[in-house]
Amino acid sequence: MRGSHVRRGTNLPRMGDFNQSVILDAIRRSSEGLSRVELVELIGLSPQAVSNITRRLLAEELIVEAGKAGSGPGKPRTILRINPSGRFAIGVHLDPAVMTVLLMDLMGVVLQRRVRETPVETEPARIIEIIADEVRALIEESSVDPARIEGIGVAPPGPIDQPAGAVVDPPLLRGWSRVPLRDALAEATDMPVFVEKDVTAAAVAEIWAGGHESTRSFVFVYIGTGIGSGIVVDGEVLRGTSGNAGEIGHIVTDSNGPECSCGMRGCIAVTCDPQSLVREAEALGVLNGERHRNGDVADGLLRLCAIAEEGNELANEILDRAAVRTARAVSVVTNLLDVDRVVFGGPFWEPLAKRYLEVMPSSLPSYRAARSIHPLELVSTRISDDVAAVGAACLLLEQTLGPRAERLMLAQ
Numbered sequence: 001m002r003g004s005h006v007r008r009g010t011n012l013p014r015m016g017d018f019n020q021s022v023i024l025d026a027i028r029r030s031s032e033g034l035s036r037v038e039l040v041e042l043i044g045l046s047p048q049a050v051s052n053i054t055r056r057l058l059a060e061e062l063i064v065e066a067g068k069a070g071s072g073p074g075k076p077r078t079i080l081r082i083n084p085s086g087r088f089a090i091g092v093h094l095d096p097a098v099m100t101v102l103l104m105d106l107m108g109v110v111l112q113r114r115v116r117e118t119p120v121e122t123e124p125a126r127i128i129e130i131i132a133d134e135v136r137a138l139i140e141e142s143s144v145d146p147a148r149i150e151g152i153g154v155a156p157p158g159p160i161d162q163p164a165g166a167v168v169d170p171p172l173l174r175g176w177s178r179v180p181l182r183d184a185l186a187e188a189t190d191m192p193v194f195v196e197k198d199v200t201a202a203a204v205a206e207i208w209a210g211g212h213e214s215t216r217s218f219v220f221v222y223i224g225t226g227i228g229s230g231i232v233v234d235g236e237v238l239r240g241t242s243g244n245a246g247e248i249g250h251i252v253t254d255s256n257g258p259e260c261s262c263g264m265r266g267c268i269a270v271t272c273d274p275q276s277l278v279r280e281a282e283a284l285g286v287l288n289g290e291r292h293r294n295g296d297v298a299d300g301l302l303r304l305c306a307i308a309e310e311g312n313e314l315a316n317e318i319l320d321r322a323a324v325r326t327a328r329a330v331s332v333v334t335n336l337l338d339v340d341r342v343v344f345g346g347p348f349w350e351p352l353a354k355r356y357l358e359v360m361p362s363s364l365p366s367y368r369a370a371r372s373i374h375p376l377e378l379v380s381t382r383i384s385d386d387v388a389a390v391g392a393a394c395l396l397l398e399q400t401l402g403p404r405a406e407r408l409m410l411a412q
């Protein structure tokens, strides 16, 4: 171990970064903007420090002066606001079916997006080239100054090797065996690239752009082709050693359920994922081949939910069973982490939302350890289907705006 003086020495400039991001964060969170005096009161830095930092932020065009406020005695105060076009970020969601590329401003507003099918049976290297082409086209269409783009956040399905920036054999992306996505995309675009598992990116989106009243601890349950979760505890995203925290697919909720590839029975991966619901509906005769296109899961699920909505009892039983199982899995996670909100989203959530949100709250309490201490809120995300791409772009905002403890701890 190196001497502690090395660590202290490198911490000094880091401390400045930290104060700067605390100020940026406070301004960003205030819908009306804040004056320097209010910043001093709110953050507890000296007026001199606030003045120095805000001068620097104005020079970097990260904030702007937006009029005066205040009446009564004393000078009116100059209000400081985030400059939305001070920086931009690009978010990419690499879904096995669809790739979404979007451009976001510093306030988290999506300015431009491009969506296209992810080509199947295509080499990862070629797909990375296509992502780079999409990014270039997006920048061109948007006509923002490329120098103001902080970089690219890219969200593939897990598992990933986050320290290596690699995608490691996701079940539905064929041929992606330890593909160095981060470095390859950085080379193809000449921009910094961050890789985050899609479900974790969704949780990041919820922190930055969710619009729900702030809670510091929540779980994002992502219902896509598979079911995963992103975890936020005390305001920090929980990533784990390799960026794969939040794998909930093998929580067993029905020990008599179907066999899972993991060797157990009744995991939510084989009882609650859209594929299983469609298969169950086919087995019970609720769906047949003609009622949904070529066994297409998305179409099948939409049909199943529509039939349930029309009052078909078998269809409703299938959804209710899955909702109760999902509630059990959710309670395992919420008991473990003591969060007070579960946010649901992902491409297959929308058709399930109504029924699930009716069924789950009543089946949850008996499983909950902290039920007498605080409520548990179940909500739908307010972010669109782009939630993973939005979250990937938010990673860059986090780099610019987030007052993260790591900035103090990492002496590099």
Ligand SMILES: [Zn+2]
Binding pocket: 249, 250, 251, 260, 261, 262, 263, 264, 267, 269
């Ligand atoms: Zn399993």
